[in-house]
Every structure is written in C-alpha cells, then in structure tokens.
Amino acid sequence: MFALGASAGVASSQGTVDMDALFQQLSQPEGEGWRIAESDILREWSKSGSPAMDLLLKRGEEALDQGDAVTAIGHLTALTDHAPDFATGYQARAAAYALKGDYGPAIADLAHALELEPRQFAALTQMGVMLEEMGDDERAMAAYRATLEIHPHQQEAIDGLARLEMANHGTDI
Structure with a gap:
C-alpha cells in the first residue's frame, strides 16, 4: 500500500x-x-493484518471512547489473544486498564507493546502519564524523554516533562 x-x-x-x-x-x-x-x-x-482483529480493535476503542473500560478490556483481550504480535492491541488495552485504575496490568501491557514496537511513542507517553500519576516522577520523566527522542512534537510528553521538571527542579529567577 x-x-x-x-x-x-x-x-x-x-x-x-x-x-x-x-x-x-x-x-x-x-x-x-x-x-x-x-x-x-x-x-x-492500527492495521493488524486481519479484518476480524481490526474490528476487535475498533470495538475496543469505541468502548474506551464511551468510558466503558470493562467492555474495552474484553474486546482488546480477545484481540491480544488472537493477535499476540500486534503492539497496538496491547497499547489500547493498557488505556482500558488505566481507565479502570488497574495500573499494574496497564504497565505490563505497555511494556509488551514496547517490546513488539520500541518506537511506540503513544505507549511511552501513556507510561509516562501513569508513572506520573503514581508519583514516580523520575521514571515518568524518562518515559517522556524517550517519547520525545522518537517524536519531538508529542505535546502530551512535552507538557508532562515540563511539568515534572518544574516541580522537581524549580526555576531559576
């Protein structure tokens, strides 16, 4: 294509x-x-290579958009079960777990997505957001920096890194 x-x-x-x-x-x-x-x-x-798997991704993302984490996790678990080499499936399921407040499984899914596609900047940014919410500022900043090495225009990572650097290092006046 x-x-x-x-x-x-x-x-x-x-x-x-x-x-x-x-x-x-x-x-x-x-x-x-x-x-x-x-x-x-x-x-x-977003292309898994299978119309059926693409449909599961679409349904999972739609459930996420509606705030229905449980349904999203169901669709995205079916996706990761049937397409275990599709990084986006893990990244999307991580978003569903995070929405539900289950950061352990979310971080595990992001780590797996990054094993499959190390340049997955959305997964890196998601990781940074979760680590920041958990109070792990150093690792969150590392995730944001890793995102920006790949995608220097990624606004959420730019904002997150600036916010954490300000909070942790202050400003020189």
Whole structure:
C-alpha cells in the first residue's frame, strides 16, 4: 500500500510503507511534515493484518471512547489473544486498564507493546502519564524523554516533562 499525500515518497518498491522513513520525517524539528508522518504511522499501527482483529480493535476503542473500560478490556483481550504480535492491541488495552485504575496490568501491557514496537511513542507517553500519576516522577520523566527522542512534537510528553521538571527542579529567577 502506498501512503497518500506528502508522504507518498516513503512507500517502498514492494508497495509497503517505509516506517523508518516515516520516523525520520516525524523527527524533523522544522516544518509540518511531521504531522503527516505521525498520521501515517498511527494509521499503519492500527492495521493488524486481519479484518476480524481490526474490528476487535475498533470495538475496543469505541468502548474506551464511551468510558466503558470493562467492555474495552474484553474486546482488546480477545484481540491480544488472537493477535499476540500486534503492539497496538496491547497499547489500547493498557488505556482500558488505566481507565479502570488497574495500573499494574496497564504497565505490563505497555511494556509488551514496547517490546513488539520500541518506537511506540503513544505507549511511552501513556507510561509516562501513569508513572506520573503514581508519583514516580523520575521514571515518568524518562518515559517522556524517550517519547520525545522518537517524536519531538508529542505535546502530551512535552507538557508532562515540563511539568515534572518544574516541580522537581524549580526555576531559576
């Protein structure tokens, strides 16, 4: 499949998206090309390779959007059971566990998602948010910094890191 728009040049000759080229574009500090790369990366990550598994992801995300963590966990557990190499399934289920307040399973799912896709910036940011909420500021800052190494424009990580640095180090006046 070829990516559309300004990122069309990142498709390889075999017709698959060149994720390395997208991540290179994502990391560029100038311009707006990173927005297209981010969108293309997220779109690629949402594809499990199976219409049935994509439907489970969609249903899980819809339940999350409605605040129904239990239903989301059910759909996303079915997804991770049947597509154990699909990082986005674990990242989405982690969001459902976090919504329910179950940070232990959420962090385990994020760790697994990151094993499968180390550049999963959404999982890193989610990890930072949870660690921050748990009061583990040092590890939260490390997660936010890791996110920003991959995606320097990720606003939630930028804000989280700034907030924690201010709280932990103050300001020089």
